[in-house]
Amino acid sequence: MMDALTYFLSQFVNGVKLGSVYAMVAIGYSMVYGILRLINFAHGDIMTVGVYTILVLTTAFGMPLWVTVIISVIIAVFVGLSAERFAYRPLRSAGEETTLVSSLAVSIFLQNLLVMIFSPQRKAFLLSEQLTELHSFGTIRLSTMNIITFITVIIVLLILSHMIKNTRIGMAMRACSDNMNAAKLMGINITSVIVTAFIIGSALAALSGLMLAGEYKTIDPLMGFVPGLKAFCAAVLGGIGSLSGAVLGGFVLGIAEMLFAGLMPTEFTAYRDAFVFALLILVLLIRPNGILGTKDGGRS
Amino acid sequence: MLSIKNLNVKYDNIRVVHDVSLNIENGELIALIGANGAGKSTILKTLSGLIRPESGHIFFEGKEITKLPSHEIVEKGIIHVPEGRQIFAKMTIEENLKLGAYQQKDKNLIKEKMELAFDLFPILKQRIRQLAGTLSGGEQQMLAIGRALQGNPKLLLLDEPSMGLSPLMTQQVFDVLTKLKDSGITMLLVEQNAYDALEISDRTYILETGRIIMEGKSSKLIEDPKVKEAYLGGD
């Protein structure tokens, strides 16, 4: 009995770990969607770009991890902004479907670029012993990396929610997602608001990439796509366009996924992705605008 | 103050504004009237940079603004109160007003303009923390005008401020416009409500299927038999 509880608890903690990654990626999806009504499929691949940047800089140049994290954030932001500038901005006046297709193209382009540079083979992604060292909290064991991840996620969420609520740019972002034309008439430079959303989203994607790779211990050029899709599900689940919705959706999805994987008989665990998407459909049937979504979820 | 020269605007391949020229002097209240689909809103949207003209020029205070993005046009002091209010429904009254002052830096001026909105529309003060989407149509119109004033406009573009309002509310809104005119704000008022527009304005332009067909002192036009026939319901 005690064992079962411990197992449940450890799966729950694994779910929280996964959930915090989903939450961070979902924020980027949700911000961009909220403003542009664009499902940026390339978002998950930006995460991969960040991870490979870290791998190259640590293995080939022996840089300390914290330096590589900063550089990977910068590169991810650069890639995110390039996608915005060259693949989405020229299509801004076209329909939402057009930019959606364009984002799929960017996603495929990034995946193939990474395959060309790094080969499709999986590569080991090992963190230093300091970071993987385990600490026991009662029956739960967490690595130093896990603890840093939790703290980072909490700090990021606090800063972002303060920014969205109280700062000038945060208010401009909310205004753009509420009513883009009216935002223009207030004198808001919407291009700079969109650019800000891409900067934040891409930076968070790079950070989440590190968290995910640290957990999986291997990486490959396609690794970002499915977690990206799930993060998108998380954003929809929580109520797309809402920051707290993205975070809540991320944790709900991560925890549900790990509990499913851990508690189902082993022959079912291969279906965990299917489970995630089924969960999304189920929630949307009950609450079409997501858990925290408001009635008119879209542009008013 | 504002001068539009030979403006042509099209959507896709259909031209809806034909060779429109229009002048507004400092302090004037100009009305632009015309039937549904005449192109009134299109002209205002072109002025505020939401859509780009096919050809023609727009000058404001002597400088060409035809190709400027909307946020730079706002910076020049042209503020557009759009058709259908377009308030930020999911934000509070206070946030809506603050967004109106998005480009304002002077703290005292921001405060003063906020007070002005509350003076003109006391209801806004009572509802300050309420989400704008929960206001009635008339209250939303007041918010839209109040919000525009936060930007310290030199030229106010008003697109059918009386739309959907009761006669009493309409009267209230027009009274406010008169006050604003007295305070020195220049205005371009688009209306379907031709009689009220002619009453309140100095000069009027009449738009028919994208063309200006008549222009002149409002006090003259209101007596004109053709105008009476077509826009003031006969008699």
Ligand SMILES: Nc1ncnc2c1ncn2[C@@H]1O[C@H](COP(=O)(O)OP(=O)(O)OP(=O)(O)O)[C@@H](O)[C@H]1O
């Ligand atoms: N986005 C658009 N795409 C295509 N055609 C448009 C678009 N917006 C307006 N039109 C057309 O342009 C013409 C002028 O429209 P506009 O909105 O300027 O008229 P209006 O004078 O403001 O009418 P109303 O009094 O009904 O508001 C109309 O025929 C309209 O159908």
Ligand SMILES: [Mg+2]
């Ligand atoms: Mg109109």
